[in-house]
Each structure stands twice: as C-alpha cells, then as structure tokens.
Amino acid sequence: MAEEKSVEEELSLPILLAEQIRKAVEEAESFKVECSEVGRQVERLSQMLRFAVRFVTSTPSLYERPVRCIVADVAKNLDRTLTLIRKCKHSGLLRCVVTITSATDFRKAFNLLDASMGDMKWVLSIFDSVTSGGIQVSLPPFANNDPIIPWVWSFIASIQMGPLPDRVEAAIELASLALDNERNKKIIVEEGGVPPLLKLLKEGASPDSQIAAATALLNLATDQERVRVIAREQGIPVIVQVLFDSSMKVQLGVADLVARMAEHDPIAQEEFARENAIRPLVSLLSIDVFLDQHNHGKPSIHSIVQDHKQMGKKTSTITITAKKQKQNHSTDSRSSSSSSLYYSDAIGRYGYHRKDSENENPEVKLQLKISCAVALWLLSKGSVSNSRRITETKGLLCLAKLIEKEQGELQNHCLMTVTEITAAAESNAELRHAAFKTNSPPAKAIVEELLRVIREVSNPLLQIAAIKSIGSLARIFPARETRVLGLLVKQLSNKNPDVATEAAFALGKFACPENFLCVEHSKTIIENDGVPPLMRLLRANEWSQYHGLTLLCYLALHVGNSEALEQARALTVLEGAIRSVNSQNPSLKELISKAIYHLEVYRSGIHLHRHPYAP
Template identity: 45%
Template sequence: MKEASTPEAQVSATTALVSLADNQDRGRLITSELGVPIIVQALQKSPILVQILVAKLIAGMAENDEVSQEAFARENVMRPLVTLLSLDSVGSMSNYATTWSINQKERENEPSELKIELQTICARALWMLARGNLANCRILTDTKGLLVLAKLIETKIGELQINCLMNVMEIATAAELNPDMRRAAFRTNSPAAKAVVDQLLRLIHHSEIAGIKILAIRSIGSLARTFPARETRVIDPLVKQLSDQNPDVVTKSAIALGKFVSPDSFLSREHSKTIIEFNGVTPVRRLLGGDDRTHHHALVLMCYLAMHDGNSEALVEARVLTTLEGVDKSTFGQHFQLRQLVVEAVNQLNMYHVGVVPSQKVSYSP
C-alpha cells in the first residue's frame, strides 16, 4: 500500500488488510505497526478503486477497536473522508481539495456507481469514527461535515443516505450529552444545523421507510434542548407520528417528545403547551393501552404534559386524571421513578380541579 508501485498492487494489499482487520486484535496490530499514517496517505493519494478499499479498512478498524478509532483521529483522517464524501459539491470543501494528487477532472470522469460506492463507504467510515466518540463528532462538525451530510441526505437514497443519517444521529447524541457540543454545533443561527434539521423534518414528514423515519426521529429527540420555544415546527411532525402504523415509529416519537417536555429541558413548559396545541393528548392517551414499552413512554409523556400544563382543557376533555388514576399499578414493576411521576401528575391535576368534584380532591398515592 505504501509503495504504490501499481494500482493493482495497492488493491491487492488493501484487500488483504481489509480481510485481516476484521477483529480488534488484528486491527490494533495494524495500528501498532504504524499502519495508520500509511492508510491515511493512501486515502488521499490513490485511485478511486484503492480509496474505496482504504475507506472500508478505516471503517472496519474504527468499528472494532477504540485505539484505532483514536489513532485515525490523530492522523486527521476526518477531513479527507469528508472531502471524498462531498464529491458532488467539492467547491464547498475547496480548502481540502488542494491536498489531492488526483486531478479533479479525472475524478469527475469516474463512473457514477464508483463515486456512489466511495461516498457510501466514506460515510460509513465517518460513522464508525464518530460512534460514541465526542472528540470525533466535534471534528466532523468543524469540517463542514454537517452541511455535506445534509446535502447527501437530501439528494441520495439507500445505504448512502442511511450512513449519513447514522452520522447525524451520532452527532446529535453527542450534543445531547454535552452542552458545549450542543452550543457549538447547533446554535440557532447555524446554517449547517438548520440544513440538517430541515432534512430530518422532511424525512419524518414524508419518508415511507420506517427505519429512516426512526433515525430522523431519534436525532430530533436528541436535539430537543437546542430548539427555542418558537421552533414549533419540530413538534408537529413528531405528534403526527404518534398515529403511525409502525409501533417502533410510534414508540420513538413518544420518547423524542418526552425529551422536549422532560424537566431537563429549560423550555419543558412551553413545549408541553405546544404538544397539547397540536392535539397530542388524544394519541398519547390512546397509546397508554399499547404494549408495555409503548405504554411506559406514553405514560411518562402524559405525566409531563399534566405536570407542565395541568389546567389545559384538552386534558380535561380527554379525562387524563381518570386515566392516570386508573393506571394498573403492576405496570410500575421496579420503576419507582415512574410511580412517583404518576403521583406528581395526579396531584398536579387535582390541584387544578381537573375533572373531579371537590370531595375527590385528595392527595393521590398508588
């Protein structure tokens, strides 16, 4: 791979390494033998057939071994991967395109299926590098990666689109867990953040593939604390998905909405009012009769709505107090926090005299 005497020799060498690096020990051995700088150099300077295999090697090593994941980040592999990912819009990455030894016109003449294959495996390599790694997620957002991912999510389908969505979900998960990352990558006036959110909402609204919808829903849920109260357009599609035919879509939507109205969210009260305004109470109440997993998340969501907007007419009309008082106590199981949440919600509704006569206004304890 290093000597690059012929493209055929590079293909053979890289194919052998891809086969060898299929577990943690052998991947780490390649890293310990100082293979990572050679791999990164080959990614930047080789013909497209070799680049595809090199990106596959990077993805495999990063997936199987955290040490290799870190080693590739130290060699700054994220930037060339993002550049290759942006083949259709290389102008947006011109700062990095100058590092290429391959003439851009020569690359443009490559068969489109090869370019798609390269983009697809580069997106997977970036996903494996970003997976569970805050520092790599930061690097990805610092290299115009979000804009490139948003564009590909908009224009591509199939595995390439899914791999790009997996990158976004990793970044969103990192942002959910890290306030600094959240503020840096998803500030309100960020064009890249807006482009990504627009595409996620488009897929939630219009995608007919449940798996793709779920990735978009999970990402929006992870970003719940980045949206201001006026950004109600992110709430509406999630509420609509509570009536989807796919139970996994429904459950993930309930979980995502729960993050908007969780006490962890500074705007939980405002988001609760928005969910209720978008007619979210009826589908949430209906889900309380669903399977155990859906029931659990719907119950959490309903409790938060009751706690934050207990005097809402929609809660009265849906007889939410009666519903919560009638929750089967066996469903709590070991979930002590859920039991406490129901107690707080019922007592809050009682305080607002929702749907009960004065003699019934007592503290509730299941």
C-alpha cells in the first residue's frame, strides 16, 4: 500500500490548482466576466488554504481527519473549475457549440467554489475555537443533510487539541452520541475518536476527564470490531494502568470497560489477563472484605485459613505470624490477624489510595465491587488461563467471603465468577488439582458457601449457579463426602423444576463413568433416597427428562441390584423411555439400552437365585 501523504502534501495540491486557475483566467478569451469572478473566488480560497498550511505546520497535535477530507473535496472542485476555465482560452466554431453548456457549468462552478470556501472557513473555525477555547457547533455546507460527521470532528478536535474543560465536555458529547445508535459509534471510530479518548484516559489530568473518556470508550465498545480497534490502539495497557492507580470513581468506570471488552472479544479477554488486569480487580473486590473480626456458627473462611496455617501449608511469613499470634491470643484473634494480612496484601501491593478508599462513599465502594465482580466473571468465562490467574491471586477466598456476606448484584456476580472458574476446573485437570485440593482453604471456603447457598438461599437463580458449580467439582469429592450428595438429592424434590433439573445434571457428573468414584457415589445417591424424587422428575419437561434419564441410567449401570430401582420399576420406565427418545439423541438412546440390558441381567440373576433348578 502506498504511504499516506502528509497533511502539508495534501494541501499543496489545491494550492497548485488555484495557481493554475489564476493563470488560466488571465489567458481566457471567452466568458471573461465569469472567469474573473471565478478568479476572485479561487483567490480567497487560496488564501484560506495557505493559512491552513501555516496552522498545520505550527500545530504539533493536529487532528488531521477534517483537514484531509475537506481539502480532498476542495481539490476536486478546483480541478473541475480548472477544466472549465481552460475551455475559455480559444474561440471559434467549436467554442460556439460548447457555449450552451458553459453558462450552466459556470453556475455550477460558482456553487462548488462557494461550498468549498464555506467548508474551509468551517474547518479553520474549528481549530480557532479549539485553540482559543470552546467547541464549534456550526455546520459546514457539505454536511447540511447529515450533521453527525462535523459534530464528531469538532468533538474529537477538542479532545485532542483543546484545554482540559473543553476536552471533558467533548468526551461527554461523544459518549452521548455513541449511545444514540450504531451508525454514530461507527463514525466516531472511523474518524479517529479512539486514540484521543485513550490519551485523555491515560493522562489522568483529572478524575472527571478520565471518567468522561472511560464512559465514551464504554459506549463504543459494544461489538467485537470496535473492541479490537481499542486494543489495536494499545488501549488495553492504558486501561489496566488506570485500573491500578486511579481514584475509585475512575476505577469503577474502567472496570466496566474491562467487562464490556472482555464480553465482546475473546482476544481482548486474554490480552487483559496478559496485562495483569486480574490482580487489581481482585484487590479492589477485596476492599473491606477481611475487616470484620469474628464469625459465629459454621466454619468460616477465617477459621479455614487458620486451620491451614496450623497444618503448615502457608508461606513462611504467614506461618511465623500465626505462631506469634498463637502464643499471645485466642483463635478468634489469630483469625482476625490473618484477615488483616490478606487485606493488607490486597491493598498494599498495588499502591492504592488506602485513605481515599476508606473515606469513599459506601455506595461507590459497593458499585466498584459489583463492577469488578462482573469484570472477573466475563474475564473468566470460557477461559482456563484467566480462571487460573484468579485462583492464584487469593480470588477464591475473596469470592467466598462476598458470597457469604453480600446480597443482590454483588453476591450474584461473585457466584457467576465461581461458576466459570469451576467450569474451567472441570475441563482442565491441572487447574482442578492446583486450585481445588481437598485440603485447600480457598477450595473449602468456596464449597462451604456453595452448599450454604443451595441449602439456605431461596433465589432459584443463585441455587442453580451453586448447584452447577458443585457439579463441575464432582471429581474433587471423596467417597466419604456424603453430605454434598445428600444435599443435591434433596434438591431433586425442589418445587422449582429448573433447580431440580440442575441437581439431576450435577448428580449425573458424580455418577457418570468418567468419575473414578462413580460406583460409590451412585450407592450414596440411592442410600439418600434419591430414586423416588428422580422418578418424579421424569414426568416434568423434556429437559428434566433428559437429565433424569441420564442419571437413572448411571444408577442402573453401577448399582443395578438396588432394591430401590426395582421398587421404582426402573426397568419398565427405561423400556418405555427408549421408545419415546428423540432420534436426535442417539447417545442417550444407547445409554438407555445399556442400562436396560444391565437391569435385565440382574433381574435374571435374581430370578435364578430365587428359583433354583430342581430336576
């Protein structure tokens, strides 16, 4: 591709054309009056072009887009005018024939030159208003029918070249335009609006300027293409840096931007992680999380951490701290100390403004935590590497505590993050073994909270998320962990069919052949009276039937001699089900066939045992 010309080079062409027109006017032999008028218009236009050259060469951070577009249009009009004037050089028979159209052509030329002068006057007024303060809101002739482009040019020029108050105002205007429709967003990006917005965000001249820039970028980042434009302009390192060292209100807007970009583009999702965005997000999410000193009732995260310390599994620094506390304080005091240590690690390592955070409005703190939770959720969604990074930053402990203590949006988004992390652990054995060891305090804390949500929370959406997470972790539970299966079996009778179906799906992951302990888990499910509610679930909707039949087949394959299955007439149910299973589910049909065969073998064996052959 040819290298783009500089703005000075772009301006040189119309200036050269204007000079050629001046000479052609002097040589004209027909339509001398009209040619003279054209010459006067072109001279005024040439002066504007020369002034533009002086301005361009003396302005270091020029916003070039409007100059390039308007100068290119001016050059076309001057070229047409030059062709017209040159026709007036000679007279004769041919000239008489052309005369009929030449008068019309001159009228067109006058109109084109008037429009070019209006456009040049407008573009010069933009830069004049920017340098002197203020935002240009008038429209050039070329945009009478579509004001969006000149408005966008004016706002971008102010952001790139104007004083700080005008830059903030212009960024707010761009954000508002971007909210109106997709076309406006496309125009803003195509006209180069992203780089000056990122520059405004990076400079950190004031919190208001950063918030305005982040909001405008947030409103633009609503599809993959525009997100990738932001990434190509090196926006992700800028965003992460602002996330590290800005005020809370700015961090709130930037966390929303991280979430939006991660949601729309998997490449941006991974790039944020490579730029270390997860650590500040987890740290901001953990503000005030470990400050309360006492917990009562069931084992808390603090006591889990303390137990882990006593086992000598933490780092040497934490172990030494725990030993000192053990000599002088009670268990509760030790728990408080460990909590403070985690809080200090979350805040101190990254240089956040601790006093500012302590004095910040509680509503801002809450909204910031919500935004960080959403960002972590969308960063971890479908990403094993990002989920691993969250577990490596004490993120699981933080998420568990928030699920325990919070309500509403924050609790929900933290739970959704856990759901994504556990799903990643289900698909990746390395992550599962590293983050969800049976003696790991974060793993214990997460499991305790997931079970509590299933047991105590009445919101079906939260229950489903918690059940889904437990199902994803099915392979980490030993055979002796019967309380988890007992709780899931209880949910098979849940009044909400979606919760009951999710419980069946989760139990299926315990009982499936891929689970090393599938036989032991299947026996536990039956021992907890799981068969009767499972049979009732088969009478629900198609989705419930699918997961219910799958679980029933696993139970039949692993514990085919169960009296509970015989009493529930599982064989008869499966024989009826195989005839009605949709042909689009060949795997389920094959599974049912295997289960039927298995149950028939056991039935035959029982029958022979009860009625031995007697000659």
